[in-house]
Amino acid sequence: MEKAGIRPLRIVFMGTPEFAAVPLAALAQWEQADIIGVYTQPDRPCGRGQLCQPCAVKKAALELGLPVFQPAHFKEQADLDQLRALQPDVIVVAAYGLILPQAVLDCAPWGALNIHASLLPQYRGAAPIQRALLNGDGVTGITIMQMEAGLDSGPILFQRALGIGINDTAADVHDELAELGSRLIVEAVAKLQSGELIAVPQDPALATYAPKLSKAEGAIDWNQSAQMVHNQIRALYPWPGSYFTWHPPDGGKPVRLTVFPGSIGRECETQEVPGQFVGLENGSLVMPCADAIYRIPRIQPAGRKPLDPKGFFCGYLSRCTD
Numbered sequence: 001m002e003k004a005g006i007r008p009l010r011i012v013f014m015g016t017p018e019f020a021a022v023p024l025a026a027l028a029q030w031e032q033a034d035i036i037g038v039y040t041q042p043d044r045p046c047g048r049g050q051l052c053q054p055c056a057v058k059k060a061a062l063e064l065g066l067p068v069f070q071p072a073h074f075k076e077q078a079d080l081d082q083l084r085a086l087q088p089d090v091i092v093v094a095a096y097g098l099i100l101p102q103a104v105l106d107c108a109p110w111g112a113l114n115i116h117a118s119l120l121p122q123y124r125g126a127a128p129i130q131r132a133l134l135n136g137d138g139v140t141g142i143t144i145m146q147m148e149a150g151l152d153s154g155p156i157l158f159q160r161a162l163g164i165g166i167n168d169t170a171a172d173v174h175d176e177l178a179e180l181g182s183r184l185i186v187e188a189v190a191k192l193q194s195g196e197l198i199a200v201p202q203d204p205a206l207a208t209y210a211p212k213l214s215k216a217e218g219a220i221d222w223n224q225s226a227q228m229v230h231n232q233i234r235a236l237y238p239w240p241g242s243y244f245t246w247h248p249p250d251g252g253k254p255v256r257l258t259v260f261p262g263s264i265g266r267e268c269e270t271q272e273v274p275g276q277f278v279g280l281e282n283g284s285l286v287m288p289c290a291d292a293i294y295r296i297p298r299i300q301p302a303g304r305k306p307l308d309p310k311g312f313f314c315g316y317l318s319r320c321t322d
Contacts (some may be wrong), residue, residue, distance in 0.1 A: 004040070008034040012088040012108070013057075014121050016041045019095035019178045023115055026182035028300050030062050031306040037086045037307050038263065042070045042096050048160050058066065067231055090192065092185060112147040115181040117174075118305055120161060121141060121207040124152035129177065130170050131210035131233035136227065140173060142181045144188040145198055151273065153207075155199035158188040159204060169234040169261050215239055220244040222274035226264045226292035233294075234261045244302060249276060255316070259287075260298035267292050277317055285309040 002171035011033050013024050027033045038061035043054055054062070061068045071079040084107050091112035093100070106111045118128035119141040125131075132140045162180055164173060191197045218240045220229060233242040243258045265281070268288045272278055278286035284295035300306040307315065 005135075006032065006179060006193065008032050009189060010087060010089045011035050011189070012037045012039065012083065012086055012091045013094075014039040014091060014096040014100075015057045015094040016055045016097045017095050018056040019117070019181075020115075021060040022178040023061050023092070023094050023182040023183050023185045023270060026186055027065070028066070028187070028303070030186050030189075032193065033186075034282065035064075036088060037069055039071070039083075039096070042072055049255040068206045073098060074101055075255040080104070080107070085249075090189065091147075092189070093180065094185075099151075100147065105147055105149070113185065113188060113192070114145050114152070114154070115185050116145060116148045116152055117142045117177045118210065118243070119161060120145060120152060121202040121204065121231060123208055123210040125210040128210040129173050130213055130235045132164065133168070133170055133173065136229055136231050138230075139168075140164055140177065140183050142177055144181075144184055150308070151209075153202060153204070155201050157192075157199055157225045158184050162182055167234065167261070167263060169237045171238055201309050213220060215240040218242045220259065221295075223290050226289040228290050228292050229264075229294055233259055237261050244276075246277075256300075256302040258297055258300040258306075260300070261293045262297050266293045279317060280309055282311050283309060285312060 009032060011027060013027065015021070015024060023037065028035055035181065035294070038057065040055055040057040056302050069082065074080055080103055083104065085154055088108040090110040091108045094115040100112065116128065117140070119144040123131050129140065131167055139161050141159060141161040143156055145152070145154045145156050149291040162176055162181060188197065204246050213232065213236070220232065220242050222244065236242050237260065242258055245254050245256050247254050262284060268291060271280050274286040274288050274290060276288070278288060278293065280286065284297055285299060287294045287296055296309065298308060299308050301311050
């Protein structure tokens, strides 16, 4: 339903993963939005069969009956001409995965608004959720910003904080921020339409960065404090995951183990060695760190299914304690 004197905004949405699919759905339900096109990354091979699979945003757009565009980049004039032909009032961007040139940002009179998963200028870049958890932060949030050519450097339009629980994983925080971002972008676009938004420049002196994750960052060093290990494991769950190579004390073949998020337990005893399992306590696998034990609720040997603590103990640890 169109409000008196205010026509629906013509919106082009750009995003790729599930984090972006949530605000897309929220905008599609908003009566003052007319989503005229959805841009997302090209389908890419994935899985063992290397079959091309549509991303979360493409799936959501097709279910909503929205037109989908998947240019590899915006270096071709034809792609820019296609975007301009849609005549958007504003572009909304969330985890698109491409750096947008100024020519794209200039295609809409009100430019492009970005939904970023941090309280800018903290954690500019590709992995703000994971970097906040790795650093043990207790607060994160969502920033709606006016995009410019720099990396997440544009003026802040809207911001809302979110607390991080001591055992929250990247998956938990991701889902909460996606929901928060979906609410804030609707509110921000409504205020943009009514002229109520105020752009506040970022202070570059306060900027920190959140570079893309690598699989190598998942390697666990049990000689660190239990808190540092806990932050690493929960930050890198579910991707890329945290792992270590376990060398059985009986001289058996080393096993690469992926560790699922758990919790910090009691202080270590003198004889307990970081990197060597103590056994089972209160239903959890016990792994000593530099100062305290880490309780592991699930673990996955390479090439096998995840095991609960009892299953791992019976299949791997019991032979080392006979």
